[in-house]
Every structure is written in structure tokens, then in C-alpha cells.
Amino acid sequence: MARALRADAVRNRDKLLAAAASEFAARGLDAPLEHIAKRAGVSIGTLYNHFPTRDDLLDALLPERLGPAMAEIAAQALAEDDPWRGFETYLAGLLGLQARDRALNDAISQRIPLSPEVHAVCGQGFEQALLIIGRARDAGCLRPDFEPADLLSLTWAMAAVIQRNPQGWRRFLDLYLNGVRVGRR
Amino acid sequence: MARALRADAVRNRDKLLAAAASEFAARGLDAPLEHIAKRAGVSIGTLYNHFPTRDDLLDALLPERLGPAMAEIAAQALAEDDPWRGFETYLAGLLGLQARDRALNDAISQRIPLSPEVHAVCGQGFEQALLIIGRARDAGCLRPDFEPADLLSLTWAMAAVIQRNPQGWRRFLDLYLNGVRVGRR
């Protein structure tokens, strides 16, 4: 077990995490590390002391933001009685997450190579999506050929739309859902 | 009127344009100019001699590739008797263009700020799209609320899909078209 951090080190670590969160949210997961250090009021060397690689920083930030958020969305979707509404809810939630903050957008749409840790968290979210997709498909309200890969494409596509028109994804999702639904035009 | 170029200058200009075309096609419109000079077998200074800015290079390249291609696609689409098939044909053609080469993908989806020249060419293509959209809408086979802006979003979305899965756009387009169509499920 690692020795406890010194008091000032804890402070700096926290400041770095806070700065990184807002910088990533604003500029994306490839935001310059030097900006983060500056925003934290700390030298670049200190940043590298605490987080030797960019992935270390991401690992400290993303899982605890992504995991609960995705779980919550899946839970909401599964709480819907109607499988189709559940599916709708899931997508609106996921894409809403992407739209809310550029860091999540980059992570969910994998715009950037992710560390195993973050990848694992995304994988868990994906597992839950399988349930929701399966339920809607089995109920006959989602195209039987709808595959998880389609969901992946959708996150890529929406990541791009969101970047140029942060509100535009809702309209796009409406059209897409309409194409993916069975019956009840 | 500018004086005629010297023979070696013409040769170099041509080599530069050829190199730029393949480099842009492979790496996108923000490919390093130094790579282009190297590929052309010419010094970076010579590149800047002929094309003082990146836009000058793009202006010499894109309009003559983009203009005819987009016109051709629109013509094909309008040649279809069935307005819906025309609309389908148009989108398949446009997105196929994006998928064919990264330079066109970047230009059509405007991943990068474009010069007025290139922008004008894209605008012309857009005009033709209006006809095809209007025809399909008036015939009642395209959602009446489908707007040109939806087409723009689609090019953004597809640009992203194409970058990660060059074939994936066809599947995505199928789903999308299904959502945008009226009647005939």
C-alpha cells in the first residue's frame, strides 16, 4: 500500500483534478496538459508528478463520472414499462450525456484511444444497453436486425453533430428512431 | 494577365498538385504541407512559392473535383423518375463521395474552415439538393418537415462514421432513410 500523501500534495492533486475536469469538458480529452496545470495554479512538473501520463489523469476522472451516469440512464430506461419507450429513453439519456460535456462525448464516442480502465467502464454501459436493445427487439417494436454495432455508429455520428450544433442531436435522433422502429408510424 | 510560367515551374506545380491530392485524400485537408512538398520531391519553399497559403492549394484542387462530382450526382438523382428513389440516389452518391476520399469528406462535411471559393462550389451542390428534397417532399414520400439543415447534419454524422468504419455509412443511411420516408414501410 502506498504511503499517505502529504497535505499539500493532496491539495494539489485535487486542484489538478478539478482543473482537468473543466478543461476536458471544454476542450475535449486531448486538451493540452499545460493548460490544465496553469488552470490548477500548479507547475507542469507537479502535474506529471501526480499523473505521469494523460491516461492516469483520465483514469482518475472518467470512470467515476461515466460509470454511475451510464448506470443511471440504463436503470431509467429499464424502469419504463414500454420497451420502446425504454429504448428511446436510453438513447436520449446517452446522447444527452454526450451533449452535456465534451469529455464524456469524447469518451463515449471513443474519439480518442482510451485506457483499459475507461474502456472497461464503457464496456459495462454497453452490456446494459444490450438488455435494453434485446427487450425492445423481442417485443417487436425495434427492427429485428438492429445490432449493438448500430448503437456504436450512432454515438460516433452524434458526437460529430453535437460538436457543431449542440442541440441538433435531438432532431437527428427523432428521425433515426423513426427509421428504426417497427409499426406505429 | 500573369506572365506564363517557366517550364520547370509548370512541372513543379503539377507535381505539387498531384502530391497534394493524394496526401489530402489519405490524411485529410489538414495534412502537413511539408509532407506534400516531400512527396512532390520539391522543397517546402517551392510549395509556398506556388501556393502561399493552404487555401490557395485547396482552391486549385477542390472546386474542379467537387463541382463536377456533385453535379453528376444531382443529375443522376433527377434522372430517376421516382422522387423517392431520386432522393435515395442523391444521398447514396453524396455519402459515397465522402467515403471515397478523405479530402472530399472533409470538404463536404466542412470539417475544416473553407475558403470562399470552395464554399461557393459546395453551395451550388446544395442548391441542387434543394430541388431533389423538394421534389420528394412534394410527392409525399419524404417527411414534410425534412429540411436542408437535416442534410447538413447528415453529412456531419456520416463524416464521423466513415472515418472509423469506411463501409458503415450504407447501413446507417438505410436506417436513416427508413426514418425519413413516408408510407410504404
Place this chain on the structure above:
DNA sequence: AAGTAACCCGAGGGCACCCTCAACTTGTGC
């Protein structure tokens, strides 16, 4: 064949970002 304008070259300065390390400062345990 010589003179000249046109053209080519590439070293180099600027910038943004990456990352390291040796010298300094500060918290902590005795």
C-alpha cells in the same frame, strides 16, 4: 553565349505541445 529574370532551395526562427530533471522548498515525525 551571355545576361537576366524567374525560380528553387533549405536552414532557421517561431510556436505549441510534450516530457524530464536537478535544484529548491515544505510538510512531518522524532
Place this chain on the structure above:
DNA sequence: GCACAAGTTGAGGGTGCCCTCGGGTTACTT
């Protein structure tokens, strides 16, 4: 309060890309 480990610092070297400019080369003219 002292000593030392723990932590901080920022200058600086590396890389990749941008763009310029002064000196060398080459095609055209006569």
C-alpha cells in the same frame, strides 16, 4: 525545532508543423 523525505518548480531539450528569406540555380531571351 531539526533533519530528511516528500513534493514543487520551471528552465530546457525534443518534436512537429508553420512560414520566410537570402543565396544559388536554371530556363528563357537576344
